[in-house]
Amino acid sequence: MTASTVGLEKKGPSGEQATLGRYVTNYVAKVRGGDMGALPAILGLITLTIIFSVARPVFFSAANFANLLSQGAAVTVIAMGLVFVLLLGEIDLSAGYASGVCAAVLATLLTTHGFPWYVAILGAVVTGVAIGVVIGLLVAKIGIPSFVVTLAAFLAFQGAVLLLIKGGTIISVDDPTIKKINFDGRFTPLQGWILYGVTIAALAALQLWKRTSRSRRGLAVEPVSVVALRVGSIAALMGVGVYVLNLERGRNILFSQKGVPMVVLLIGILLVIWTFVLGRTGYGRHLYAVGGNKEAARRAGINVDAIRISVFVICSGMAAVGGIITASRQASVDPNTGGSTVLLYAVGAAVIGGTSLFGGKGRVLDAVLGGAVVAVIENGMGLMQYSAGQKFIVTGVVLLAAAGIDALSRRRAAAAGLR
Amino acid sequence: MTDTPLLEVRGLNKSFGPVQVLRDVDFSAYAGQVTALVGDNGAGKSTLVKCLGGIYSIDSGEYLFDGKPVSVHGPRDAAALGVDIVYQDLALCDNLDIVQNMFLGREIKSGIVLDDITMEQKAAETLASLSVRTVQSVRQHVSSLSGGQRQTVAIAKAVLWNNRLVVLDEPTAALGVAQTAQVLELVRRLADNGLAVVLISHNMNDVFAVADRIAALFLGQMCAQVSATDVTHSQIVELITSGRSGDLGLRQNGATA
Ligand SMILES: Nc1ncnc2c1ncn2[C@@H]1O[C@H](COP(=O)(O)OP(=O)(O)OP(=O)(O)O)[C@@H](O)[C@H]1O
Ligand SMILES: [Mg+2]
Numbered sequence: 001m002t003a004s005t006v007g008l009e010k011k012g013p014s015g016e017q018a019t020l021g022r023y024v025t026n027y028v029a030k031v032r033g034g035d036m037g038a039l040p041a042i043l044g045l046i047t048l049t050i051i052f053s054v055a056r057p058v059f060f061s062a063a064n065f066a067n068l069l070s071q072g073a074a075v076t077v078i079a080m081g082l083v084f085v086l087l088l089g090e091i092d093l094s095a096g097y098a099s100g101v102c103a104a105v106l107a108t109l110l111t112t113h114g115f116p117w118y119v120a121i122l123g124a125v126v127t128g129v130a131i132g133v134v135i136g137l138l139v140a141k142i143g144i145p146s147f148v149v150t151l152a153a154f155l156a157f158q159g160a161v162l163l164l165i166k167g168g169t170i171i172s173v174d175d176p177t178i179k180k181i182n183f184d185g186r187f188t189p190l191q192g193w194i195l196y197g198v199t200i201a202a203l204a205a206l207q208l209w210k211r212t213s214r215s216r217r218g219l220a221v222e223p224v225s226v227v228a229l230r231v232g233s234i235a236a237l238m239g240v241g242v243y244v245l246n247l248e249r250g251r252n253i254l255f256s257q258k259g260v261p262m263v264v265l266l267i268g269i270l271l272v273i274w275t276f277v278l279g280r281t282g283y284g285r286h287l288y289a290v291g292g293n294k295e296a297a298r299r300a301g302i303n304v305d306a307i308r309i310s311v312f313v314i315c316s317g318m319a320a321v322g323g324i325i326t327a328s329r330q331a332s333v334d335p336n337t338g339g340s341t342v343l344l345y346a347v348g349a350a351v352i353g354g355t356s357l358f359g360g361k362g363r364v365l366d367a368v369l370g371g372a373v374v375a376v377i378e379n380g381m382g383l384m385q386y387s388a389g390q391k392f393i394v395t396g397v398v399l400l401a402a403a404g405i406d407a408l409s410r411r412r413a414a415a416a417g418l419r
Numbered sequence: 420m421t422d423t424p425l426l427e428v429r430g431l432n433k434s435f436g437p438v439q440v441l442r443d444v445d446f447s448a449y450a451g452q453v454t455a456l457v458g459d460n461g462a463g464k465s466t467l468v469k470c471l472g473g474i475y476s477i478d479s480g481e482y483l484f485d486g487k488p489v490s491v492h493g494p495r496d497a498a499a500l501g502v503d504i505v506y507q508d509l510a511l512c513d514n515l516d517i518v519q520n521m522f523l524g525r526e527i528k529s530g531i532v533l534d535d536i537t538m539e540q541k542a543a544e545t546l547a548s549l550s551v552r553t554v555q556s557v558r559q560h561v562s563s564l565s566g567g568q569r570q571t572v573a574i575a576k577a578v579l580w581n582n583r584l585v586v587l588d589e590p591t592a593a594l595g596v597a598q599t600a601q602v603l604e605l606v607r608r609l610a611d612n613g614l615a616v617v618l619i620s621h622n623m624n625d626v627f628a629v630a631d632r633i634a635a636l637f638l639g640q641m642c643a644q645v646s647a648t649d650v651t652h653s654q655i656v657e658l659i660t661s662g663r664s665g666d667l668g669l670r671q672n673g674a675t676a
Contacts (some may be wrong), residue, residue, distance in 0.1 A: 039468050044624035217536050219543075222558065280533050282526045285515075292512035299474070300524030301495055369448055415560065 021227040039406055041353045041369040044398075052380035059383055063249035065241075066261055073263045073377025074099065074326040075342060077348035079367035080274060084311040086350055087291040089359025090139065092312060093124065094131075095319045095346060097157035100338025102128045103323035104164035107171040107333040110178065117177040121324060129313055130322025136309030146312075153183075154343075162335055170334040175326045181285030182210040189246040192260040196242045199268070200235045207231055263325060267368065269290055270321070270397075274364040287311065291360035308385040341392065348399035349374045356406050363387025373398070386418060423486040425450045425615040426471070426502070426584050431480030433463075434469055440466045442478070442603070444641045446634055448584060448615045454604060455626040456619045457638030459659050460505075464619045465516040468586045471617075472504040473497040501583035504572040505590060513562040517554065518542040518669045520561055545579045547607055567598030568614065574605055578614075585609060586617040591625055603629050623652055637662035 007135045053060040085092045089130065092098075099305060102124040109120040135153060162359045165171050179185070207227050250257035268312060278284035282416050289297040298304050319338075326342075327333050351357060352373050354367025358382045377398060381391045433441040434463035440463045449452045457465050469475045471482075471490040482491055484500050491497050497504075513522050518535070521542045529536045542557050548617050554564065561569060570590050577585040587606065591599040607629050610616045620626050628632060628649060634644040635658040642662045643650075650667070657664035 214536060217540055219536065219539055220558070280535075281531055282528060282533060285519060285523070285526055285533060288514060289512045289519075292514035293510065294507075296510040296512050297523070299494055299506070302524050303497065360512070 006233040020111075020223050020229075023223055023226050023283065025085075036405065036409055037224060038144040038354050038369050041366070041373055044237075044352065044373050045369070048373065048376045048380060051381065052376065056380070056383045059380055060184060061249070062244050062247040064379065064383070065244055066249060066257075068375050069261055069264060071331055071379055073182055073267060074322040074329070075165050075345045075349055075374060076267060076368055076371030077270060078272060078322035078346040079327060079371050080364050081315035081322075082346055082350045083274075083355050083362045083364055083367050084287070084314045085146070086347075086357060086360050087287055087359060088308060088311055088357050089357075090290060090308070090311065091150065091347075091357075092146065092315045093150040093343060094135070094157055095150075095315055095322075096338045096343030097154055097161065097318045098131050098338070099230065099323035099324070099326060099342065100161045100333075101131070101157045101164065102320035102334075103333045103337045104161050104171070105217045106178070106324055106327055107173050108164055109174060110175050111171050114366045118177045120175070120178070124324055125317060128316045128318075128323070129166070130186035131319075132316030133309065133312035135316065136312035139312065140305040140308040144239065158339065161337065161339075165335065170332050172332045173329060178328050179326070179331060180262055181266065182261070182263040182325045183328050183331055186257070186259035188259055189264065192242050192246055195260070196238060200231070201236065201262070202278065203234065204231045219308070246293055265327075266321060266325070269363050270318075271364055278364060283307075288360060293360075341395070345374045345378070345395065346398065347370075348395060348402065351399065352402040356410070357403060358406070358410060370402075424448055424483075425485060427481075427483040427486075428471070429481040429483070431467070431470060431482075432553045433480045434477060434478055435467060440639050441470070442639045444636070445644070447644065448617050448642060449632070450615045451585070451610055451613050452631040453610045453616045453629050454619055454632045454634060455630035456617055456634050456636065457621070457623075457626060457655060457659055461471070462636040462659075463639040464636055465588055467621065468504055469499065469585060470586055472502060474504075488588065501581070502586070503577040503580065503582040503584070504586040504588065505570075505577055506588050511561045511569060511573060514560065516560050517557045517564075517572050520572060521545070521579055524581065541579065542575075544577050549578060549608060551574055551575065551605075553601065566593045566596070567595075567602060570594065570598075571605065574602070574609070576613075578609065582614065584615040584617070586619075589619065589621065590618070591622065599625065619674075623655060627652065627656070635659055635668075637669065640669060643667045671673050 003137060009037065021223045031037075049060075058064060078099055082095055093295045105127045106120045106124040109115045109330065115123075131153070135146070136150045138144050173179070192381055207230070209226060211221050211224075245264075246258055248256060248258045267315075278287065286297065286302045287307055289300065289302060290304050294304055299306075322336060322342075326337055350362065350367050351370065351372035353363075353368070353370030355362030355366045355370075374395065377395055378391060381394060386394075427445075427447040429442040429445050431441055431446070432439065441582050444463075444467060445469065446456075448558065456464050456467070461656060466475065470477050473493045473496050476492065478490075482489055484502075489500060490497075491500070512523065515523070518539045522538045525536050527541075539557055546554065546557065549571075553571065554568055561572065564572065574585070574587065574590070590606070594602060605619055606616055610629075610631070618626070618630060630647045632644065633647050633650065633655060635642050635655060640662070642658050643664075645667065654664040654667060658668050662669040
């Protein structure tokens with residue numbers, strides 16, 4: 001191993017000596033030390049894909065791939081919001097039904113009152129934000145544990161959905177714009193490739209810019225090979241995705257179905273925005289600080305209460321977006337929208353992706369990776385004709401396993417003297 | 420020796436409900452000097468420094484900084500004066516790295532975006548200026564640091580902000596011999612750089628190794644503030660355990676000598 005004082009002295013060993021091999025060794029050490037990051041989710045995703053593809057070849061078809069994305073979208077978005085709550089070591093059990101309430105608000109505004117789509121969306125999101133403010137105030141200012149507040153909200157929101165849609169009828173949502181979101185909105189193959197090109201170019205530019213500005217200031221940088229490998233593998237994966245989604249998946253030549261679903265772009269935008277907020281703003285930094293050590297954050301002058309309220313606002317706000325996506329997919333809202341497994345799948349997605357239930361550790365990307373795992377399980381087991389009961393049990397076990405990995409890696413980190 | 424203390428408190432009282440923890444405490448600290456604050460467990464040392472740092476509000480008493488009366492109602496007020504406290508329970512975030520901890524609450528930004536590069540550079544410079552060579556990378560998570568390294572980070576954080584008074588609450592309590600020596604050396608360097616340093620410690624060797632002045636608390640009362648050269652080891656021990664030593668310390672009626 002070369003030099004042991006990376007980055008401390010200005011002219012200390014930097015990029016030139018940091019090799020790919022060394023980078024890999026560090027990564028392995030990190031994983032062994034209990035910081036597994038996204039590894040379990042990625043391994044799980046690969047394993048499950050292989051199993052299901054072998055058992056049911058249709059799993060690996062273009063049509064099913066598009067279906068899977070659309071199926072998992074709402075849970076993924078709700079999970080993104082939950083990541084913020086989990087980062088503080090709190091929980092929001094009402095996120096599922098909050099999405100239901102917001103979807104019901106959307107449907108009522110659209111269908112019952114005939115408002116245009118943007119008013120309906122605004123109404124749904126404002127409802128979500130308001131829900132978050134109330135939950136946040138109850139937790140941060142009154143001091144009721146979030147578990148209890150959101151458990152109460154879980155029941156109350158279930159009631160609210162029933163009241164909003166007048167006791168169990170189904171309200172249809174057939175506004176063409178809303179339906180574009182996650183029902184029939186697709187980019188043309190050309191648009192798909194342009195979006196792909198722009199994304200990859202932006203990613204590569206960002207990575208290079210970061211690297212050059214660091215090395216210009218004499219700070220340690222990642223080896224070029226690592227950056228190239230990262231950008232390259234993302235480009236390859238996404239390229240395959242776009243290619244498959246651009247294949248014709250309609251059964252009837254008159255109803256051509258090809259192209260990247262629009263919901264993919266929506267998820268991509270949300271991922272970028274929230275990743276930026278968490279990683280590159282003072283607010284994000286303070287959020288991690290409060291999740292890691294509330295007292296230290298308080299002493300550093302951080303407004304802990306404001307941060308605690310804000311995460312519930314983000315969570316419920318994202319639940320509202322999830323509700324809109326669900327309403328779009330179902331083209332309707334019913335008393336079960338946002339109910340049954342939605343919350344558990346969303347929590348599962350965040351935790352499977354690598355967000356800790358103990359606070360202080362997590363990324364928005366975790367929700368996307370974990371959301372993919374959950375969607376694959378749900379979809380694959382459906383194709384294999386397992387019953388709902390069996391699916392619930394398997395998903396429950398997977399969530400437990402993820403929480404177990406989370407708890408064990410914490411213990412491992414403690415044993416390795418990392419805590 | 421400067422005549423006006425950088426920080427002085429007079430007649431400070433502090434109670435937690437019915438329990439009076441600090442009684443008419445006078446205390447001063449001078450720029451360029453290490454003032455050791457000693458006392459038995461529960462004497463009120465941590466409480467006193469938390470009052471200085473604005474964590475606890477004081478019930479009564481005067482707080483003077485640079486000879487001028489000031490009012491300190493929270494950690495921000497203390498920070499504005501240039502008072503920083505490195506707490507016994509270190510108050511670092513395990514899940515953040517060294518740079519992130521050093522700049523916590525006072526991040527450098529360009530627009531709304533964190534300027535991580537500048538922060539990393541400044542953190543590295545500060546550590547280098549304190550001749551800290553024990554940490555591998557400033558991007559290491561604090562959870563992976565040893566006790567001495569954490570202490571170093573906490574102290575470096577205090578230095579980074581050009582503070583004028585740094586209080587260290589038992590910085591060497593959990594450290595081995597080598598790390599203790601390193602931290603004490605760092606403490607001395609802070610004072611030599613012109614800062615006023617207050618050091619709380621139970622270890623008399625440490626106290627006599629670095630302190631210019633010694634202040635002894637006994638059951639919430641200040642029993643002596645003396646120059647380290649004027650007292651012996653055993654006198655200080657006596658002050659800590661009984662509040663008196665010869666003509667030093669509390670009289671029977673409780674007044675300070
Ligand atoms: N928040 C509080 N509420 C009530 N009593 C407290 C509080 N903090 C401290 N005390 C009491 O005040 C007294 C002084 O405590 P303090 O922590 O200041 O002692 P110390 O001198 O720092 O002791 P040590 O050497 O063990 O750190 C103790 O009797 C303690 O029980
Ligand atoms: Mg103490």
